């Protein structure tokens with residue numbers, strides 16, 4: 001199925017994400033003390049300091065590398081948690097029905113109408129520990145509801161397909177129905193929700209950090225931006241301080257977006273290219 | 285016969301899988317404006333593949349390895365269908381040519397109502413109809429295929445198989461194309477409804493002058509409604525001719541076999557269950 | 571010897587918006603299918619045939635009525651369902667949606683074999699799969715088994731669906747338009763296969779179809795449905811050769827039959843056939859002789875008014 005039109009998006013997206021992932025994993029071993037200050041404040045990029053230095057002489061390149069670890073971790077953890085929660089309430093609700101479904105729907109509806117950003121700000125302000133994992137958890141809790149709703153309706157739609165009924169008539173157990181007949185056909189959506197959740201979390205964390213509510217001690221791209229803003233990097237003309245982390249966010253965001261697009265493209269024509277044809281450009 | 289509207293010339297299509305399948309093998313067909321061309325043949329012989337090729341809906345691993353398809357509406361310059369791209373292709377499909385898929389029962393979007401799916405066709409193709417006009421047309425189309433307008437607000441799973449098939453026929457008629465490709469459109473319809481719809485299509489055809497490529501296994505029906513008929517067997521078009529001629533003087537073994545196998549409703553049962561063995565590929569050097 | 575009986579089945583579908591009257595898809599439907607026999611269910615599109623089929627395999631819960639296997643209502647619950655389905659199988663109407671797009675054919679056929687313990691070893695499974703493929707005339711078997719549904723033509727999918735239903739060696743088969751996408755030659759071959767199973771293994775078949783000719787030739791009795799109700803039932807030859815109810819007459823008249831002369835509609839046919847019972851109520855399965863010819867009385871039934879008018883017009887035109 002590869003090699004179709006549009007798969008360049010997937011390839012580019014995956015490559016960029018892979019690069020960031022590698023950096024995120026290796027950074028803790030390569031960079032020690034990213035926040036150690038040095039004698040040369042506000043130096044523009046040079047061979048010695050690839051991305052220049054901050055006002056107190058910290059190496060921006062090292063900070064960005066270290067920040068990659070933080071931001072990517074937040075993305076992955078929050079994405080995974082979003083998927084886990086939305087599967088629990090969305091897929092679980094649709095499949096088990098009854099009380100569980102009602103409770104799940106109610107809960108996700110409540111979370112849906114709660115305004116996300118203010119809630120995030122309040123909760124992060126409230127929790128004491130500002131570790132990367134806690135931030136990711138908070139972001140996931142605030143943002144799983146939409147995904148759960150989508151997943152629930154998709155599960156219902158897949159569950160009502162004839163082939164699920166056919167598998168039931170063949171004698172499959174509930175668990176197997178769920179794991180072999182329904183879940184695989186939800187995989188593209190789940191993958192896309194993971195990607196979307198990760199993207200949202202990275203952006204949300206950048207926003208939080210920028211407001212000073214992010215992970216402690218500059219462990220993410222957002223917090224670099226926060227310190228840059230505090231030191232008035234823009235008025236000082238220290239572009240090297242905020243452009244690299246900003247670009248990183250934009251590039252990783254775009255890459256995740258590309259992956260999401262290509263998954264979407266794949267969900268629709270999925271084995272039913274012909275059947276979908278009259279609905280080209282239609283809604284789905 | 286007038287100049288053909290659609291001419292398929294020596295078309296060959298292969299599925300490039302581990303062991304390539306030649307689904308359409310040097311097939312040539314011409315369809316004149318306003319004509320009904322019937323296509324029958326063994327299950328799996330490539331009829332749907334041919335239909336997909338004509339509507340340019342083939343997806344990899346299918347590949348057109350040879351031949352041409354030309355489209356010549358009322359004396360205009362011939363259009364190379366296989367060369368169409370992007371916008372041209374979009375305009376060509378559905379407003380010039382439309383299709384009822386074999387899997388039509390399964391082709392409706394499960395999360396939208398029948399009404400929105402019919403109206404979408406007008407929206408997607410900038411028909412310039414107002415909202416009320418679209419509604420009226422949607423109702424009119426459903427009436428054409430004999431479905432109660434109260435089903436406009438139904439979702440596909442609330443309709444029976446035959447009703448879903450009829451909705452797809454209605455959608456194919458929506459934009460009044462010049463050619464409608466119908467791939468086994470009536471498998472889930474009882475004969476009464478089937479006949480009503482075919483009469484209706486025939487009436488619309490004489491009014492609007494569109495042509496139909498009709499694929500079915502129901503040979504009796506095919507011979508009755510078609511002007512000309514083609515018979516396919518493992519990718520090849522083994523015979524084509526007027527309905528009369530196919531019915532009275534079938535030339536190919538397989539055509540004779542099909543006609544012989546047809547059970548008569550009020551007559552006797554023919555000798556049943558004999559498998560037709562296609563000997564031609566062995567004889568031909570491949 | 572297995573008998574499937576459905577008694578007084580009724581199914582109401584609430585309209586999704588919650589308002590408006592519920593739709594009665596099936597209205598007091600009863601039929602009995604005994605081992606070694608095929609009963610054909612024919613009728614108008616949307617008359618409730620598939621709903622009956624789904625109630626019979628317990629996918630849809632009837633609003634009223636019951637499904638009996640050998641005279642007893644099977645228990646509810648996962649285990650009981652599984653046991654029931656090792657005996658009662660179904661072929662779905664639409665082969666384009668009843669096969670899972672993301673699983674290869676071999677898997678979808680092997681599962682019922684394993685679930686119901688038909689095979690015990692991998693070698694046995696392989697042999698059984700090939701046997702099934704041969705039975706439904708799908709070749710080359712090994713290759714088709716490796717394919718995914720979207721790589722098969724409509725008729726090929728339909729044959730896979732039939733093979734899947736036959737895999738657990740059921741005692742009752744409910745086949746919802748199982749051969750609608752097959753050419754005549756293969757169609758007859760498959761029906762012949764079911765016929766053989768019927769004779770040799772005492773299979774009971776409920777054959778839902780729009781193809782009246784095969785309904786007549788492959789089943790002992792025909793039940794005609796319209797708008798959720800049975801309008802005529804009896805031995806196949808009786809129903810097809812001397813149809814009494816106006817709807818059955820319309821059906822027979824509309825069916826292509828180049829080999830015979832035109833069919834003459836005749837609203838008064840029942841008068842010349844005293845063996846036909848007209849009734850307003852469905853006959854009771856317990857007391858009603860299986861083979862008797864019954865038709866619903868249409869003479870003062872509002873639902874059939876337009877039908878009668880149409881038929882009167884046709885009769886006048888042909889005179």
Ligand SMILES: Nc1ncnc2c1ncn2[C@@H]1O[C@H](COP(=O)(O)OP(=O)(O)OP(=O)(O)O)[C@@H](O)[C@H]1O
Pocket residue numbers: 299301305307326327328329330331332333334345346386720721722723724725726751
């Ligand atoms: N995506 C695919 N990959 C590989 N082979 C395919 C694919 N689609 C179809 N085929 C094969 O191509 C052949 C022709 O298929 P096609 O669907 O055109 O048959 P058909 O004449 O429409 O048959 P039917 O009457 O059963 O619908 C079949 O043998 C089928 O197995």
Ligand SMILES: Nc1ncnc2c1ncn2[C@@H]1O[C@H](COP(=O)(O)OP(=O)(O)OP(=O)(O)O)[C@@H](O)[C@H]1O
Pocket residue numbers: 441442443444445446447472473474583584593595614615616617618619620621622663
């Ligand atoms: N889930 C549902 N919700 C609401 N209405 C339904 C549902 N399923 C079926 N119906 C309605 O029940 C009626 C009977 O449907 P059914 O599928 O049983 O017909 P059928 O006899 O199988 O027709 P066909 O020959 O066209 O397949 C139809 O009017 C249909 O609209």
Ligand SMILES: [Mg+2]
Pocket residue numbers: 331332333386467723724725
């Ligand atoms: Mg086909």
Ligand SMILES: [Mg+2]
Pocket residue numbers: 444445446619620621663746
């Ligand atoms: Mg049906």
